[in-house]
Amino acid sequence: MYIYDDIDQRIIDERVAQYRDQTRRYLAGELTDDEFRPLRLQNGLYIQRHAPMMRIAVPYGLMNSRQLRKLADITRRYDKSYGHFSTRQNFQINWPKLENTPDILAELATVQMHAIQTSGSCVRAITTDQFAGVAPDEIVDPRPFIEIMRQWSSFHPEFAGLPRKFKIAVNGAKNDRALILGHDIGLELYLDAANKIAVRVFVGGGLGRTPIIGSKIREHLEWQHALTYCQAILRVYNLHGRRDNAFKARIKILVKALGAEEFARQVEAEWLHLKDGANTITQHEYDRVASFFAADRHAPLPENDAAFESARASDPAFAAWVKRNTHAHKVPGYRAVTLSLKKTGIAPGDITEAQMETVADMADRFSFGELRVSHEQNLILADVKLSDLHTLWKQAREIGLATPNIGLLTDIICCPGGDFCSLANAKSIPIAQAIQEKFDDLDYLHDIGDINLNISGCMNSCGHHHVGHIGVLGVDKDGSEWYQITIGGKQGSDATLGTVIGPSFAAGEVPGVVEKLIATYIAERTEEERFIDTVRRIGVAPFKANVYAKEAA
Amino acid sequence: MSNLIKNNFIVADEWTLVALPAPTEEAVRKQAGKVVIFKVTGEPAATPEQIAETQFPAGKIIAPLAVWRARKNELAARFAAGEIGVWIDSFEILEELTASVDDINALPVIAINFPRFVDGRGFSMAALLRDRYGFKNELRAVGDVLRDQLYYMKRCGFDAFKIRADRSAEEALASLRDFSEPYQGAVDNPLPVWRRYARIAYHAPACHKTAHQEEDNEVD
Numbered sequence: 107m108y109i110y111d112d113i114d115q116r117i118i119d120e121r122v123a124q125y126r127d128q129t130r131r132y133l134a135g136e137l138t139d140d141e142f143r144p145l146r147l148q149n150g151l152y153i154q155r156h157a158p159m160m161r162i163a164v165p166y167g168l169m170n171s172r173q174l175r176k177l178a179d180i181t182r183r184y185d186k187s188y189g190h191f192s193t194r195q196n197f198q199i200n201w202p203k204l205e206n207t208p209d210i211l212a213e214l215a216t217v218q219m220h221a222i223q224t225s226g227s228c229v230r231a232i233t234t235d236q237f238a239g240v241a242p243d244e245i246v247d248p249r250p251f252i253e254i255m256r257q258w259s260s261f262h263p264e265f266a267g268l269p270r271k272f273k274i275a276v277n278g279a280k281n282d283r284a285l286i287l288g289h290d291i292g293l294e295l296y297l298d299a300a301n302k303i304a305v306r307v308f309v310g311g312g313l314g315r316t317p318i319i320g321s322k323i324r325e326h327l328e329w330q331h332a333l334t335y336c337q338a339i340l341r342v343y344n345l346h347g348r349r350d351n352a353f354k355a356r357i358k359i360l361v362k363a364l365g366a367e368e369f370a371r372q373v374e375a376e377w378l379h380l381k382d383g384a385n386t387i388t389q390h391e392y393d394r395v396a397s398f399f400a401a402d403r404h405a406p407l408p409e410n411d412a413a414f415e416s417a418r419a420s421d422p423a424f425a426a427w428v429k430r431n432t433h434a435h436k437v438p439g440y441r442a443v444t445l446s447l448k449k450t451g452i453a454p455g456d457i458t459e460a461q462m463e464t465v466a467d468m469a470d471r472f473s474f475g476e477l478r479v480s481h482e483q484n485l486i487l488a489d490v491k492l493s494d495l496h497t498l499w500k501q502a503r504e505i506g507l508a509t510p511n512i513g514l515l516t517d518i519i520c521c522p523g524g525d526f527c528s529l530a531n532a533k534s535i536p537i538a539q540a541i542q543e544k545f546d547d548l549d550y551l552h553d554i555g556d557i558n559l560n561i562s563g564c565m566n567s568c569g570h571h572h573v574g575h576i577g578v579l580g581v582d583k584d585g586s587e588w589y590q591i592t593i594g595g596k597q598g599s600d601a602t603l604g605t606v607i608g609p610s611f612a613a614g615e616v617p618g619v620v621e622k623l624i625a626t627y628i629a630e631r632t633e634e635e636r637f638i639d640t641v642r643r644i645g646v647a648p649f650k651a652n653v654y655a656k657e658a659a
Numbered sequence: 660m661s662n663l664i665k666n667n668f669i670v671a672d673e674w675t676l677v678a679l680p681a682p683t684e685e686a687v688r689k690q691a692g693k694v695v696i697f698k699v700t701g702e703p704a705a706t707p708e709q710i711a712e713t714q715f716p717a718g719k720i721i722a723p724l725a726v727w728r729a730r731k732n733e734l735a736a737r738f739a740a741g742e743i744g745v746w747i748d749s750f751e752i753l754e755e756l757t758a759s760v761d762d763i764n765a766l767p768v769i770a771i772n773f774p775r776f777v778d779g780r781g782f783s784m785a786a787l788l789r790d791r792y793g794f795k796n797e798l799r800a801v802g803d804v805l806r807d808q809l810y811y812m813k814r815c816g817f818d819a820f821k822i823r824a825d826r827s828a829e830e831a832l833a834s835l836r837d838f839s840e841p842y843q844g845a846v847d848n849p850l851p852v853w854r855r856y857a858r859i860a861y862h863a864p865a866c867h868k869t870a871h872q873e874e875d876n877e878v879d
Contacts, residue, residue: 111859113840113852124837128807144777145807227777257842257852263814264786264845267779333843344783350702379791384844384854391853397861 107168107476108253108398110218117260118215121222125149126208133205148228148266149211150196150221152528157201159526161224162214166234166252166276167195167479169219171466174477176217178462184210189462191447191455193519193568194273195233195479196224200526222260227268229259229340233275235283236480239399240488242436246278246295246303250396251332254387258333265340269347270355272340273312285481287311287320287601288573290357291339293332303329309339309369310361313567317603318358321366323373329392331377333385338377342369403474404489407439411492426548427499427510432490439492443473445485445507446517450542452506453535454520455483464505472498481570482519482558484512514551515559515624516542519570523563523580524587530563532580532587537561537616544617545624554624557637558597573597575638576623577604578616589616593623593649594641607650619653626652662828664809665797665819667835669828672821674719674744674768676801679709679726702750721746721770721799728759744768746801749780753787763794768819773802782815789816789846806831810838816846 110118125145132142150161162177177197181189184206185199192198202210214220224231232255234248235241255274259265265272277284278295286292292308305327311320327335343357361369418425433442445465448454457465465485469477472494473487480486485507490498502508511517518541521527523534538561545551560574564581571577577592589611592604611619624637626649631640641649663672705725713726715734721744722734737743744766747756757763769788771781781800788794799819800812809820813835822828844851852858 109861113856113858116840117838117842120838124834141776141805141807227779260842261811261838262843262845263811263841264782265779266808266811267777267782341783341786345780349778349780384849385851388853391858394853394858394860400861 107170108165108249108395114257115215115218118218118220118222121149121220121261122208122211122215125211129204129208144226144267146207147226148223149207150224151204151207152225158204158207159522160199160202160207160210160221161192161194162197162199162219162221163224163231164196164219164479165231165256166238166249167236167481168238168249169477169479171469171475171477173217173219174462174466174469176213176219178459178466180210180213181459181462187459188456190453190522191457191479191483191485193455193481193483193521193570194224194231195236195481196231197479198522200522225271227270227272229262229265229268229272229274232256232259233273233284233289233481235277235279236478236482236486237283237433237442237488238278238478239401240435240437240440240442241279241283242434243280244278244436245280245297247396247399247401248276248278248284248295249399250392251278251293251295251329252276253395253398254391255333255336258385264337265344268340268344269349270352270357272343272357274336282597282599282601285570285573285597285601287599288313288317288570288597289320291336292320295329298326305329305332305335307335307339309373310358310366312356312358313570313572314356315353315565315567316356316358317567317572318362319601319603320358321361321369323366323370330387330389331381333387334380334383335373335377337385338373338380341376342372346372401437404437404440405491407437407491409438411439414492414495417496421496423510424496424499426552427508428495430510430512430514430552431508432495435489437489441490441492441495443487443490443495443498443502444480444512445487445502446509446511447484447507448511448517448542449506449509450516450546451539453522453525454518454538457485461505461507464501465507468498468501482512482517484517510548511551513556513558515545515554515557515620516551518542518559518561519574520561521563521568523561523569527563527568529566530580531565531582532563532589533613534561534563534569534578534580537578537580537589537613540613540617541620544621554628555636558595559620560595570597571595572603573601574604575636575641576620581610583610587613589613591616591619591623591653593646594638596638605646607646608654622653623649660828662822662824662826663819664822664828664832664835667832669832674721675716676721676746676770676821677713677715677723677726679705679723680712680714682706682709718742719767720744721768721801724748724751724756724759728755731759738765741767744770744797746770746772746799747784748772749774749778749784753784757788757792763788763792764796766794766796768797768799769794770799770801770821771817773800773804773808776803776805776808778803782811785812785815785817786846806834809834810836814841814845814847 152159190198274291275284275289276293294306298304307324308320478486518538520538524530559576560571561578562569562571573595579590595604719742724747801821
């Protein structure tokens with residue numbers, strides 16, 4: 107992974123000093139709440155329901171064991187010995203004291219970590235595929251690009267006061283696991299007819315209050331121009347995006363108001379002036395950054411491993427875990443492993459300091475000392491030898507991170523919700539737990555198969571409910587918590603937004619509704635169909651009919 | 660003491676910023692929903708009454724863009740004498756300013772207003788004035804100008820900062836040096852970090868402590 111040089115280190119050290127002084131001035135009454143808010147937000151610090159919430163950047167979800175140990179250490183010393191991995195591939199702690207936050211940043215800086223632009227009206231931390239660099243369907247490793255873009259967007263002076271937050275995602279694989287159509291800018295890397303890296307550019311996607319699938323504004327951009335082209339997009343948005351209404355301020359509203367074609371025309375006109383300028387990426391810089399992600403460290407191994415095969419044949423629990431929680435790797439003899447943070451009874455994405463320490467040890471022992479965070483809120487050990495899988499599984503099971511439910515109904519994506527977040531209309535974690543408890547039969551879960559269930563506590567959509575095969579959205583009705591259900595949402599290159607099935611439900615009804623949706627699927631599915639396929643084939647009506655049947659009768 | 664920072668020093672301000680007179684209530688009612696610059700956001704254009712009623716004090720003045728455009732003839736002699744600058748609000752259209760003069764550098768000063776410090780439109784306008792329109796004279800940030808935005812403003816091409824009256828310009832000076840090495844190229848230093856230094860690749864840890872300035876020889 108990328109390693110800081112003196113320049114990177116100086117920048118984050120200077121950021122710590124700057125933020126320390128800003129916090130000092132705020133606590134001394136020299137900065138008002140309104141003046142301090144954007145400063146602390148651009149450092150990931152929210153003031154939440156109980157205490158500040160601090161969001162720490164894990165750039166493109168990649169970190170090393172030393173960094174994970176530091177996070178564990180921080181939760182022990184400054185928080186309640188646990189933290190939360192979010193759908194933005196970041197790490198959040200929920201109980202730090204404001205006056206300690208400069209010290210926390212200083213601690214992070216010692217392991218090349220920070221909280222820069224994890225919130226606020228600026229270019230946020232850029233996200234990607236959790237299997238970047240190892241996925242067999244990968245065409246271009248997106249990580250060198252994202253690291254170059256991370257540096258370019260850090261403290262970008264022109265875009266320090268955008269109308270709203272700005273999220274960029276990059277995908278370099280055949281199947282999009284980065285949700286690029288749901289981002290302000292989505293970049294898809296591919297190889298063009300001349301076998302050169304090119305970029306397909308999408309803008310104006312987003313979840314939130316007004317969910318919109320991104321529009322393609324350029325089919326072919328030479329990779330060298332990625333920064334200047336993004337600068338043109340951001341400049342058009344910065345100058346013309348709405349600032350009168352925070353709910354209408356995202357780029358998707360501007361793209362919709364102008365039309366994607368007109369927006370693209372303005373971007374192209376702007377870009378003509380920026381094209382070939384000094385921010386054009388050079389081959390030399392690309393090669394330098396790419397050297398940190400070189401894929402030549404794997405041992406030459408055979409395709410299969412006899413001990414692994416025999417463990418899988420003799421141990422059904424191990425076999426179930428291998429089936430759901432390990433993933434094909436582009437190098438023979440290796441697999442990527444998902445450690446599930448979705449154990450029933452635990453808030454999705456939550457992890458204790460002790461689990462972090464063990465995961466750090468496991469990363470050192472089995473996966474080049476590195477790990478990734480997925481936007482599904484799980485952890486990935488991306489480079490595990492087949493021969494190590496059985497040992498790894500036993501260790502993961504001991505610390506409760508081996509629930510074999512990846513991609514299954516109980517692998518719920520869920521925001522912190524009303525238990526923690528001051529924006530939320532409704533709680534989300536107890537809903538996730540109630541659903542997990544309802545579906546505790548693993549055989550049945552495996553029979554249901556691949557399904558994404560996403561829960562957001564409000565229309566800010568941190569749980570990405572619009573693109574869940576089943577989406578649950580907390581809504582406020584006359585001061586009480588209700589839940590609206592959508593089905594048919596999907597992420598990926600054929601992304602769609604879910605359809606609301608009808609009137610919303612009380613919290614206690616949600617697991618029963620999910621059960622009826624699943625029962626409809628089981629009754630209607632053909633042999634090879636996943637839940638989403640059945641919904642797409644037969645439409646929402648049969649599901650709706652089944653869910654609301656009792657009330658109608 | 661002056662609250663104007665120019666070229667990293669606190670200096671006396673020889674320019675008077677001319678504000679638009681507040682619109683009369685009647686004008687506000689008449690204008691409601693009618694004359695706006697951006698139909699989407701409804702940001703109000705100066706009314707004809709406001710433009711007509713603007714007073715010009717003696718000496719060097721920075722006039723509102725709408726007034727400058729409408730009453731250029733009245734100001735022609737003072738403009739020729741180098742006593743007229745123009746200020747533009749964050750929601751106004753930059754091209755109306757650049758088209759209002761034959762040579763942008765005939766204006767000794769352009770000021771960009773920040774109505775609220777979080778309104779970042781002025782950053783892009785400054786960058787455009789410098790890079791696109793070749794403006795070389797004083798570019799001044801006015802309005803809600805606070806120290807924590809100065810570094811960004813400087814990088815976008817501002818060289819003068821009128822710090823908000825209730826804040827200390829002296830303290831604000833320190834924030835111009837918040838960061839010593841920016842990553843990206845911008846107006847004040849167009850070269851991104853990788854064109855300024857020979858940065859190390861993964862396999863050359865020996866160079867770790869010796870990043871050094873190099874000639875830029877690879878601008879495409």
